[in-house]
Amino acid sequence: MKIKGYFRTAIFAIIVFAILWSLLDLSMIDLVDQPLLILGFSILLIAILFNGKIVNNLRNTRADNLTADQKTSQNDWYKNLMKSLTKTKPIEEEEDILMNHTYDGIRELDNDLPPWWVYSFYLSIIFAIGYLTYYHVFDGDDQVELFNQEMAQAKIDVDEYKKTAKNLIDASTVELLTEAGDLESGKTIFNMNCAACHLMDAGGSIGPNLTDEYWLLGGGIKNVFTTISDGGRDGKGMIPWKSTLSPAEIAQVASYILSLQGTTPAKPKAAEGDLWVAE
C-alpha cells in the first residue's frame, strides 16, 4: 500500500507538470522570460504535493502508532471536503434515491448534481457575461487587433532603436538624411576634411565638382556613401574615410554633399564622369 501511495504521488506530479507545461506552451509564454511565473507555479506545485499526497503518505506510514480516534479525525477533513464537493449519498442510503424504473436490469439513482460541477457551471456563466460584454458590447480588442497594435508598437520601437544606433548603417541600408541637424553636422565634417580637395562650396579642385549631376563613381546616397567609405580609384587621391569617420558621419557628409546638388559654386570644375539618373 505504501508503494502505491508514492506511485500515485508521482503520477499526480507528472500530470500537474504536463498540464502546466501545455498551458505555458499554448499561451506561448517564454519560460526564460517569466521567472516569476515559474516560481509561482513551482510554489503552487509544491504546496499541492505537500498539502495532500505526500503529507498523507508520510502520515500513513506512522498511522500504525495512532489510536483509532486519531485516525478518523485525520481522515475527516478529506471526507468532508469530498462530501461537500460531490454530495454523494453513502451506499447504505442509496435506497432513498433509487428511481423506480429499470432498463435491461440497469437502475438509476436520482443523485443531486455534484456541487463542484454546478459551481464550475455558474463560474462559466459569469465568465461568459464578462466575455460577451467585453468583446461584443464594448468591442474589446480581439487577437487581430492586438496583433496589429503590437506590430505598430514594434515598428515604433525599431525606428526608435535605429535613431539611437545610427552606426548600424552601411551602404545597403543608408538613407538620404534631410534633417537640418544632420546636414549641419555633414557640413562641419565636409569643411574640416574634404574642402581641401573639393573646396568649401564643393566646386572641386583636386577632387571633382560635387554639385553637378555628373559622377565618376556613381551618384545617389548609396554610391556616394560607398565612395566616401571605401575611397576613390587607386592613385587618384580620394582615400577611404571609414577609419576616420563613423558610418553615421559618412551618412551625414554624403547627405550634405547631395544637398548641394544644383547649387552654383564660385569656380565650378568641369563635369567629370557620367550623368547620374536615379533609378
Ligand code: HEC
Ligand atoms: C586629398 C584630396 C581629397 C580629399 C581630402 C577628399 N577627396 Fe573626395 N575625391 C578626391 C579625388 C581625387 C576624387 C576622384 C576619385 C576618383 O577619380 O576615383 C574624389 C572623389 C570623391 C567623390 C566621388 C565623386 C564622383 O564623381 O563620383 C566623393 C563623393 C567625394 N570625393 C567625397 C569626399 C568627401 C566627403 C571627403 C571628405 C570626407 C573627401 N571627398 C575628401 C580627392 C579628395
